[in-house]
Amino acid sequence: MDLRLSIAQTNPVLGDISKNLEEHLRLARAAAADGADLVLFPELSLTGYFLRDQVFDLAMYLDAPELKPLLELSKAVSIVFGMAERHPDGRCFNSLVFLEDGEVLGVHRKVHLVSYGMFDESRDFAPGEEWNTIESRLGRFGLFLCEDLWHLGGQYVRILDRVDALLVASAGPGRGVGPQDGVQGFESLGTWRTLLSAAAMHSLSYVAWANRVGFEDGVAFSGGSALFGPDGRLRTTLDGLEEGELSVSLTSAELHRARQRTPLLRDGRPELVRRALGCAGSTGSADLGADTPAS
């Protein structure tokens, strides 16, 4: 895997798919002209975030004609973007779609919908039901939508799949304006950086984060899109509140070096986890030592 990634920190117009689509095309074309192989957009980048009843109005099938120009452009540059996806059985998903070579290569449907505090996603979306790894000509990718990264399960599955990079798309609202040592920005952004860095360290892979900016009914999205190296270090990040793009390189050589230095993947013991999950349900860890057959 050696590729040039462009991370697009956009400000989608709530509910205006044609305007947002235009912006996707503009940014993806510019990224391609700049030598990018892949461009990553934020969560629900095509529709905006607090959709409520608009989910039903805006959700589209993956073969919707509106997506044709993006598919066409994906022959020049692979594109990962967020949309409200309609399913034939009536469900709608909060989806992250991977386009490559003019096709839908894969789609991640948000598994961990967030429905507490200011969020109410479960009311409008159905949860995704799998953690599939995207096998792209550029490398192996694990796709995450915001809250997905806060649960270890999805990360762990991707670690077992030996992904090269976690591509994380968010519409993360900024919260907390207290003073912080030496940095300026929402307190929630610091929390995200800790989480992303830890995910990179656990998986020994790159972690790319596209988080949107802008406001919807007074809620500020915190931006701060970033790339973390497989050593967990923050490589580069965008200013919190502005739209912008990051252009970054991801290399196999660096991945191999990190994995040689810290052979966590070699030393993982998934069979123990499998045994614990197989025999003990939600309180698995208590039974780790018990003599039960692996399921």
Place this chain on the structure above:
Amino acid sequence: MSNPLDIDPAFTTEVLVRFLREELASAGFSRALVGLSGGIDSAVSLALAARAFGPDEVLGVMMPYRTSNPDSEAHARLVARELHVPTRRVDISAMVDGYLDQESVPSGMRRGNVMARMRMVVLYDLSEEWRGLVIGTSNKTEMLLGYSTLWGDSAHAVNPLGDLYKHQVYQLARHLEIPTEVVDKPPSADLFEGQTDEDELGFSYAEADRLLYPMIDERHTEDELVGSGFDRDFIRLVAGRIVRNQYKRVMPVIAKLSHRTINQDFRYLRDWKS
């Protein structure tokens, strides 16, 4: 010692300036107007609006009543002058008295509420002429306590201060270099002579903020708050005000009859586009 209510005023200013710009743009506007009382809240709202849209695009509106404290108007003018914001003065005495005299409204709260609502009438009329939106000046402390006039000072299009406790408004005011005469005077609704908010409430904003932060933001229980040193009667007084005034913080309730009722199961943001 650090105060858990402390904010980063520079960053908060940046967020609020962008908030004003983007929320007004979303409604198709790039001009604003602020009713100026001469107090700290409207001074901060005006300063934020001036930064967001440029001073020439913001109108400061002074609406004195014949018994208003002359300092209020002087302070309002001072703030607008420092910010290079144009002002407009509308004396509400005739319109207020026209109603008060005709209906023999007794002095006190009713008269104060009439004045606050007449100011709303003026602001919303001028917003048409100015082609701008009315920027709110209510802070989180007074909104929680319900210390406002429904459809009076509580009426506005967008509110940059509604998630800031009074303590935080003071921090922002100092950062925005609001004149000290305005920052340091006792907060007053100036609805009758000698009125101050803190006399009327029976406690200070500083006392209220100290309690509201753990009670609301941290969701501490009454027993936990007593354990932290707060007086139980004070906790109940404040909690009672918060509950009693919930109606001022929401839109009127609608009798649900159909399958799809506004705000129940007809759910769209105000920033709704299609």
